[in-house]
Amino acid sequence: MLIQYGQALGDYLYDVFVAKFDFWLAFGLVAQLLFTARFVVQWISSERAGKSVVPMAFWFFSMGGGLMTLVYGIAKREPVIILGQSMATVIYIRNIMLIIKNHSKGSESLPN
Template sequence: MLIQFGQAFSNYLYDIFIAKFDFWLVFGLAAQLAFAARFLVQWIASERAGKSVVPLAFWFFSIGGGLMTLIYGLVKREPVIIFGQLLSNIIYVRNVMLIFKNRQRESQTLSN
């Protein structure tokens, strides 16, 4: 029983990562890595500050990884990925817009 499960699992992994290996698999994995990098950036920034912070780089990694994942979803025709990343990227871009708007407002206040 355990040997059969091991063989089935091995076949499953082979089918996903070897038999289906192509450019889009590499692109999709790169998209996931770019997206995951945002958490690393956020964690490092928080550790340095000694409190939870969300640096601007977090949002840029969110947009980059999200757009790459959206492209992957479009190419692979995955509606769950398409809808999820489309909405998420709108939110990420809006957050960056709000950050820049706030920075501009702060710099105008300081110059007055």
């Protein structure tokens, strides 16, 4: 029975990641990698500072990964992705605007 489940899992993974591999799957995977990179950047920055920080790069990775995921959702006609990433991208852009606005008021230099 365990061998049957293993075979079924192998068949599923082959179908999802190999048989259906095309440009949009590659695009979506790159988008997800960018999106994941933001957490790596945030984690490294926090470890270096010894406290939780959100660097400017976090918002740029969020915006880039979010926009790419939105394009992927539009191309694949995925309403959940379209709605989620549309709203999230507005938040990412607004955070970048606030950081730049506060920087231009004479604050310290932009965060890393």
